[in-house]
Amino acid sequence: MSAEIFQKIAETNTWSWITPELAIGVLALSLLVLEVILPKVAHGAIPRIAILGQLVILGYVVTGTCAGTLPAGEAFGGMLYFDGTGQLFRVFFLGASIFVSYLGMVSLDRRTLPQVEYFHILLVITAALMLLAQANHFVMLFVALETATVGFYILVSYFRHTTVSLEAGLKYLIMGALSSTILLFGIVLLYGAGSNPALAGSSQDSLNFGNLAGFLAANPDDTLGLIGMILVISGVAFKVGAFPFQIWIPDVYQGAPLPTTALLAVSSKAAGFAMLLSFSKVFSALGDWFYPLLSALAILTILFGNFAALTQRNLKRVIGLSGVSHAGFLLIGVIAARTVDWASIAILFYLFAYLLASAAVFSVLVHLNKDDDSDLTLDDLGDLAKKNGFLGLALAVGVGSLAGIPPLAGFIGKLLIFIAAFKAELYGLLGVAIVGVVVSIYYYFGILKSAFFDLWQFQADEEEAPTAIPGSALGFLGKLAIVIAIAGTLLLGFYQSPFSSWLVG
């Protein structure tokens, strides 16, 4: 890159546009400072401060989106691009981060581990993901992605006294590094192809999404560009857990601390789709390769995720594999977005529904009293509905929404994706999706069955009833979190007006 590019970047450094990300960074640092200056007795307040701070930032972003006062357009020399979709992803990642903070608070309270670092790293990851969703340049994208991924390496192995957590961390490190390498190699190939002055449409700043799209439009047959695109997609497929890059998911989801599992399931996946949505613009000229590739991924992902989840007894593995199949459904949305312009809204709706449902499910899991949450099985849910009806309800709503049962939000999400797919005439994918939904009923139903239907089975031997279920004592914050998740899921299933107008607007 020549000097004038840096000059251009310097001229367009509109720092105020990334206020939310900066604020999160400041919050993350101030948590560390607070740990030093606050007396030990007051350390319990730090997670609450983290949540409160994020709520304030979320409020700022949401009001900004609603009022339309947030920025739009390119900034930082084309590094970032601000638009409505980016704002929605900001809200999404912040929301996910707030609820993971809550899970972390509950989960870490039971352990003798340093607490503040967890929230610090979580905030850094969130800021990185928010920037990632708005990246308009492969360098920006890669830096943001790596910032997040390095944070994930730490959070996955955060329970450093348990071997499963360390094992998961190692697996994630190796697989993550591999996928980053593949992605980077793809980016390098695209850079090489795009800045070849002998070809039409080449530019010096060839990693800018706009420039690259222009180059690929001028040279749709460029082999290097094609290989680069395939490698980049492979790297992203790893993030969303699409077949054949899903292999790390069950082990890592199982071994990681529960809050981290939730973060991986929600934020990491959404980040992948944020990237795919921007890539579909970059690679639109290569559509004849891009979309068949995604279709193949979607079919295999849906089938693999659902069939692999059928035989699992471990709760975190079931959730992980079901997440794989959700990635498949979302991929259908990305493919449909080629011809149906509102399909990207359907993807966002699906993601928000998925966030709320996951919030409900993970909030239940985190309250099951088990020292080692990596071996939570379906049996640990036995009697849940009887011991604690409120948690039972939360689980039912969450799992029901994941399964796509009306009148819950997940159903509307699936419906929108199906309609979009039908409009885009993706009949084969639709058929596979239906098979996936029907198969998925079996294991989602299995979760509910063990939580509800064994209700009176153990009545004879009351004294040896499982102990993993808390009698009461959720705390105000816990109840609030679960109520928000349930109410949100129901509301998005019944009455979508405000939300859909917000999405469209």
Add this chain to the structure above:
Amino acid sequence: MNDFALLVQFSIAVPIVAAFLTLFVKSWGRPAVQIVSVTGFALPLIFALFLWGFYDPSTPGGYAFVSNLDTGLEMIGVSLHLGLNGVSLPLFVMASVVGLAAGLFAAQSKAENLSRYLFCLLIMQGGLMGVFASIDIFFFYFFHELALIPTFIMVGIWGGRDRNYAAMKMTIYLTLGAMLSLVGLIAIYVKSGAESFDLITLKAHLAEIPLADSVQNYAFGLLLFGFGILVSLWPLHTWAPLGYGAAPSSAAMLHAGVLKKFGLYGLVQVAIPLLPDGMGHWENWIVWLALGNILVVGLIAMAQRDLKQMIGYSSVMHMGYAFLGIAAMSVLGVGGVVLMMVAHGLTVALLFMLSTMVHHRTQTFEMNEMGGLAKKAPVLAAFFVCAMMASIGLPGPGLANFWGEISIFLAVYDFRNWLVYAVVAGIVISAIYGLRAIASVFYGEEADEFIESQKEVSVEDMSWAERVPALILIVVMFFIGFFPKTVTESINDALESEPVYAQVEE
């Protein structure tokens, strides 16, 4: 007339509100729960009867009491469009009648966790009222699912033998059926280009620009098999007897009586009017599969020794008549189907309820282990004989099923003469198993097992708590049986205005 549109909305909302209230009043004791839930079931019936009284068959456009609310899916052409026409009104009333009977029966039952049981039942009732009041086909589907989910829960938690297996099997089968029909509905929505899920808009749009034949064929196929699974079309019926056998009786009453009519109603009101050519394509399939329902399932029903299973199979068998009537595609045939849907809903609900009452007395569903119950419980016997006669379709008591079946038979005769022989064979089959059931349960010698069980449980006749729900059902059955015109007139008017059905008539 729009003044009463609010009542339609209330009949859907009241059960759902009552459902949540039952959970809140739980701490006030059992009577409070019972009062709240029975009110939740009774009000829709009052509203429905009121609407029935004020319904004007000559309403322009066919639908009365119309209201339209936006729920936020306007962007894809979905809105909560409610209203009733001549076909849906009788079913709407029937749903509320069966609902009240099932609710009364459940409220006095000994189910554990009564408030949660009634919660599920009330949610189901809300969904059922919504199904028949929806003009928007998205909400039509939506309300069906709303009613379906509690069924699975009730079978799984409060069910009898094999409840886990039955709940799982039902869930998977019915989800498959629901997904297929959903895709069929989406197909209509997308391919019509009307950008609306609204039945009236779709009809008007497709009347001008009908869908291409190929689209009609596969869309109708999806709907036929999707709805078919839900209505237990042979050979996709195996979930039904199993599920009804395991389901608690009130859930079985509402599902077999009302919810299962969703598929038939969908064929009559949505699939055939919108996709007439698709119907022509699949006509033979319907005929042959319906014969499977009547003859094969009929013979299976004859082989049953378990009373509840037998009623389950017989209800599957009767769906065969309905499919045949639909295949006839005339006002007479389809009108007969709608009348039969109403009558069958009442009858099968009554039979499920009575068979549970028999079970309370004999402690078994095995018909070999009963006998002579009529001496101990004459009122129960009288009710049961009436219900079984009606179910067979015997004209004797002048009951409603007879009118439905006779019009189907006449229409089928016009349609394809030879089918009548099969249909008559079906009548003979159902007479055999029906009468044999009456004989072995209520007459003859008491079986040894029954004598044995009487030592522990003394047998008494029906209490008033049991008589009231049974009476409600039987009174309505008699009313429709003696004054079929009250129902058939509106059905006839609605179907006459439907070009697909009226056309074939001439």
